[in-house]
Amino acid sequence: MNWxxxxxxxxxxxxxxxxxxxxxxxxxxxxxxxxxxRFVKDEQRVALYANNSEGMAVFYLALQALQIEVLMLNTHLTQEEISQKLKKLKIKRVFSQDDPFILSQRLGESRVFFTFAEVLQSEIAENVKCADEYNPEQIAVIMDTSATSGEYKSVPLRWKQFYSHVQASQQRLGVTEEDNWLLVLPMYHVSGLTILMRSLYNGTRITLMEKFDEEKTLKLIASGTINMLSLVPTLFMRIVDRIHQHHLRMVLVSGEFIPKPLVETCLAQNIPIYKSYGMTETTSQSTTFCVLEHPDKLESVGLPLPGVTIRIDNPDEEGIGEVLIQSPMLMDGYLGKEPLSGVINTQDIGYLDQEGYLYILDRRKNIIISGGENIYPQEIENVLYANPAVSECAIVGMKDEKWGQVPVLFVVSSLDDESILNYLTQKIAKYKLPKRIFHLDELPKNATGKILKKNLVEKYNVD
Incomplete structure (x- = not known):
């Protein structure tokens, strides 16, 4: 149906x-x-490059009405990273609210880039029929994620997955006539886009914010304008101590490791925090629960949503093993890859308690989660190894009060820090740049020659 x-x-x-x-x-x-x-009639898929705005939401929904697949581009990516994605997915049309971005792309690309303003000033084509119903198999959005190898993987989410998601979420989170969800997470991430989809399905309101603003968010909470909020832990930690009065029905926290002190603060202040666990491949949430209602499960990430089955593969004697998810919200498979068999191995390590609550012990060892953004060390290492002046390198995560984690580089190279950063700045997004660089004569390795990152973390105390 057309929601x-x-x-x-x-x-x-x-x-x-x-x-x-x-x-x-x-x-x-x-x-x-x-x-x-007129711009998309001959296209199967296009790309959207924009930060949160009413215009971005309307453009996305209009493309859905025309049944066009939409690649959501992360606005933090470099021109080179964007070009690689567009080439891989054979995308020839990109729409952006950002004039400087469009101009820079036009100088070096053969693809066609358009600003929102250009489209809005164009003529309306005659006899254009918008979809009355969405085909469940139609791809609604494509979001790129990375394997630990650093290789980009394109996740296609279809209407059948969104339909299953909004139904399951409604059953678990409930709906009220007064619901007004603050959408501050970027819609080019699945956690932001699903807020739009849930609100559309439920017939509830969204308050849209281009980017996180502490004072504006606190004002909206104190005034009772919003009663639902989604944030990653690093952002929520910046305001939680300043929430003195509220009418919040739910604060959904996900996206990275959720610190226990943050949850305890919410309990003390009677803030209804919902912990959640999921991934792009599972259309965001796979588990969630209200910690206020189950404080004895404080360290859990929740119960599986309706229709979701979670099992632990290769468990040890304590029941700890790899977390597998079977779900109607699960993608059919990465674009250009073999289809999934209905189950995905998250590569996270955890266990289920007797009541079915999931506990995550290791968030994929090598991934660095910085301010809600996933940083994949091998992607950066591959870029560095392309420079002949770099003979060995390793990227690891270091704890950071503001961002949760930041990347640190260990390197064997004749290049100095400034040269390394200048080289990387041209090839990767700013948030992926290492915040500290250690120059060594040789990196520690095991008998097979594999670099031992654990030894680096322990020796240099960067954990």
Whole structure:
């Protein structure tokens, strides 16, 4: 079904996107679809490059109405990283609200890039029909993730996965007429986009923020304007001590390791924190629970959502092993790769208690999670090894009060720190740059020649 059209008919005057009603958003989407048609009529998929805004949401929904696959581009990526993604997925049309980005791309690319303004100023094509119902097998969005090898993998999420997600989430989180969800997580991440999808399905309101602003967020909470909030732990920790009064029905926290002191602070202040666990491949949440209702499960990441089955593969004598997920929200498979058999190995290590609550002990050892962004060490190492002046290198994570973790580089090279950073700046996003660099004569290795990162972490105390 077309959720937007359905809500526009059932709740035409109810606010949906900031001050815009469902009817007004529906009208904008229909109008924009008519203008977009000339740009995308011969395309199967396009890319969207934008930060959170009403315009971004409307563009995404209009492309859905035209049944176009949408690659969501992370705005932190470099031009080289973006070019690689577009080439791999054979995308020739990119839409962006950012004029400087468009201009820089046009100088060196043969693909066609358009600003939102250019599309909005174009003529409306005649006889453009928007989808009344979405095909369950239609790809709604493509989000790139990386394997620990650093290789980009494209995750296609179809309407059947979103439909299963919103149903399961509704059963677990509930819905009220007053719900107003603060959408501050970027919509080019699955955790942000699913807020849009859930609110659309539930007929509830969104307050959209381009990026996290502590003072604005606290003001919205104190005034009771919003009653639902999703944040990664590093962001929530910056405001939790300043929440003195609220009407919050739910604070959903996920995206990285959730510190125990953060949860304990929420319990002390009667903030309804919901811990959650999931991944892009599972359309965000696979487990969640309200810690206030189950304080004895404080260290858990929750119960599986309805329809989700979690099992532990190769458990040891204590029941600890690899976490496997079977779910109707699970992608069919990475683009260009073999389809999944209905189960995904998360490569996380954990266990289930007798009541079925999941506990995660290791968040994929090599991944660095910085401010909610996944940083894959081997991707950076591969870039460094392409420089002939680098003979050995290793990237590890170091704890950081602001970001949770930041990358640290151990290197054997004739290059100095400035030269290394200048080299990397041209090839990887800023948030992936190492915050400290250690120069060594040789990196520790085992008998087979594999670099021992654990030894580096312990010796240099960067954990």
């Amino acid at each position: 937007l059209n359905q809500q526009a008919l059932q709740n035409p005057n109810k606010k949906f996107l900031n001050e815009l009603t469902f009817k007004e958003v529906d009208q904008r989407v229909t109008d924009l679809a008519g203008r977009l048609y």
